[in-house]
Amino acid sequence: MNNRIKVLKSKFKEYKIDGYIVPKNDDYFNEYSKINRLKTISNFSGSAGLAVILKNENYLFTDGRYKIQSQIESGKNFKIIDYEKIIDCKLFKNLTLGIDPKLITYNQTKKFFLKNNKIRFIVNNLIDEIQNQKIKDDFPFFTLNKNIVGESYTSKINKISKYLKKNRSDYLFISAPENVAWILNIRGGDSPNSPIPNCRLIISKNKKILLISNVKKSKKLIKEKIIKSNELINIKDFSKKILQLKGENFIVDGKSCSIYFENLIKSKFKIIKRVDPTYYLKAIKNKTEIKNMIDTHIIDGVALTKFIYWMKNVNKKKINEVQAQNKLEKFRKMNKSYLYPSFDTIAGSGKNGAIVHYRAKKENCKIIKKKDIFLCDSGGQYKYGTTDVTRTICFSKPKSTIKDIFTKVLKGHIAVANTNLKIDNIGSKIDKRARQFLKKSNLDYAHGTGHGVGFFLNVHEGPQSISKINKVKIKEGMILSNEPGYYKKDSFGIRIENLVYVKKIKRKLFFKNLTLAPIEKKLINDKLLSSAEKDYLFRYHMDVYCKISKYLNLSERKWLASFI
Numbered sequence: 001m002n003n004r005i006k007v008l009k010s011k012f013k014e015y016k017i018d019g020y021i022v023p024k025n026d027d028y029f030n031e032y033s034k035i036n037r038l039k040t041i042s043n044f045s046g047s048a049g050l051a052v053i054l055k056n057e058n059y060l061f062t063d064g065r066y067k068i069q070s071q072i073e074s075g076k077n078f079k080i081i082d083y084e085k086i087i088d089c090k091l092f093k094n095l096t097l098g099i100d101p102k103l104i105t106y107n108q109t110k111k112f113f114l115k116n117n118k119i120r121f122i123v124n125n126l127i128d129e130i131q132n133q134k135i136k137d138d139f140p141f142f143t144l145n146k147n148i149v150g151e152s153y154t155s156k157i158n159k160i161s162k163y164l165k166k167n168r169s170d171y172l173f174i175s176a177p178e179n180v181a182w183i184l185n186i187r188g189g190d191s192p193n194s195p196i197p198n199c200r201l202i203i204s205k206n207k208k209i210l211l212i213s214n215v216k217k218s219k220k221l222i223k224e225k226i227i228k229s230n231e232l233i234n235i236k237d238f239s240k241k242i243l244q245l246k247g248e249n250f251i252v253d254g255k256s257c258s259i260y261f262e263n264l265i266k267s268k269f270k271i272i273k274r275v276d277p278t279y280y281l282k283a284i285k286n287k288t289e290i291k292n293m294i295d296t297h298i299i300d301g302v303a304l305t306k307f308i309y310w311m312k313n314v315n316k317k318k319i320n321e322v323q324a325q326n327k328l329e330k331f332r333k334m335n336k337s338y339l340y341p342s343f344d345t346i347a348g349s350g351k352n353g354a355i356v357h358y359r360a361k362k363e364n365c366k367i368i369k370k371k372d373i374f375l376c377d378s379g380g381q382y383k384y385g386t387t388d389v390t391r392t393i394c395f396s397k398p399k400s401t402i403k404d405i406f407t408k409v410l411k412g413h414i415a416v417a418n419t420n421l422k423i424d425n426i427g428s429k430i431d432k433r434a435r436q437f438l439k440k441s442n443l444d445y446a447h448g449t450g451h452g453v454g455f456f457l458n459v460h461e462g463p464q465s466i467s468k469i470n471k472v473k474i475k476e477g478m479i480l481s482n483e484p485g486y487y488k489k490d491s492f493g494i495r496i497e498n499l500v501y502v503k504k505i506k507r508k509l510f511f512k513n514l515t516l517a518p519i520e521k522k523l524i525n526d527k528l529l530s531s532a533e534k535d536y537l538f539r540y541h542m543d544v545y546c547k548i549s550k551y552l553n554l555s556e557r558k559w560l561a562s563f564i
Contacts, residue, residue, distance in 0.1 A: 019055070019097045046357055049070070062080065065357050065447045097113060098121075105258060141217050143185055143226055148384050150288025157203060167272075171250045173261070177196050209227065218232055255275070282454070283475075293455060339381045382456075387499065408438050409485055409486055416484070427474070428471060434484040
């Protein structure tokens, strides 16, 4: 690792820079990518981060979820700083910083860097020069039938066309691949955890489309008449094609359109900065998508319930965290609809559970001991649906202090599930409900309470979330996670996570659980629960039993019945 940093710094003189910026994201701003330049240079494997390497110092900026992990992985060579402190940062004042313009937006450079220093755009990525980031990139795009997604791609293009006409704009440049996937009802294999098709799309107000993509991967779309051959543009030909288009302006998304692509469009058109409307359209799941997600969560609930039963009642061997997560995936693989994990499983025992986004590795993982609290956060991509669930379990009588904290986390989880969405209809209000019981004991957690979830797409999607700052209105059809927690460094971690969707009955909006798996009884202090909370738990476990018991064997069924 030291050697790579030295090689990078040796290039500073040639490019006339004082430092180099390395973001986590790839060229498509994907959260999970097969390319990870940040890990190449810093060894940091978290999903959010940014490094600034200077002549004499190296800085890694990340958030509270990765406070412990970043120190373990990168602390030897980097000073770890909270992400928020990068704004108006004086650490690199009056310096010239280099960056690949394909990896950053104008919004980001303005917010983080332009006040105190100069930016030099270097098109050939310096990390790629140190270690080749090329990957096998030939997984073909595939289409999803209307009976799977519930709406035709022509209907979605019509919605974008209406939006463009209303906003007096000629074109929308869709730079986020997950949004292209949603509009065209296509998927691909360009992410290790999501069926993402790495491509970009232009839609005109007259419903004309141009797909900017690897031509080889997109040929099937021409055969299936999603696009015509003249609507497919090789990425290398993008700059030429832009000059051939007629019109005056382009809407681009400031969060996902890189400086590189914005400059190409700007060479001929007036740029209008707007949030891509696809994010909002995609967030509202239709009845077909919800039905598929409900079915998927029954399958996933069976796998997780079988796993928890196996861990607590069947397995007699001493197993480590990696063996546990592999066993869980074996249970998921028992169903033919399962494809792969929706993110890398977090299986943390004891003190490792306190590392919010811990990743167990063969070479340094922990044996799961009987007295440990075991936190397991996992999910799957299925045909057709996406899951994400966390359960915290124990194998012996837990300490009363741990039971009390777990119960306060549970009370927050139940408070979110029972939210009156007519009153608390934005994420920041709901977030307060989740934290209220912990806060009475001066306890808290350094992550949001919930994130949006895609339909057979990214496990994390916006614009909705349950967090201290999110102001997006919660609407019918949205899917979110409900996952309060608590983490005591070097001791234990607790998190209880279900996915929920927003249902409407007689003008009333409420959360309905998707996730179906038992919540650890031994960790609950019943004395801290109200009768309404006890009633919620009874109804939840009754629902779990009714929906998944027929897929369990007799022993598993009897055990699950004990939760009611």
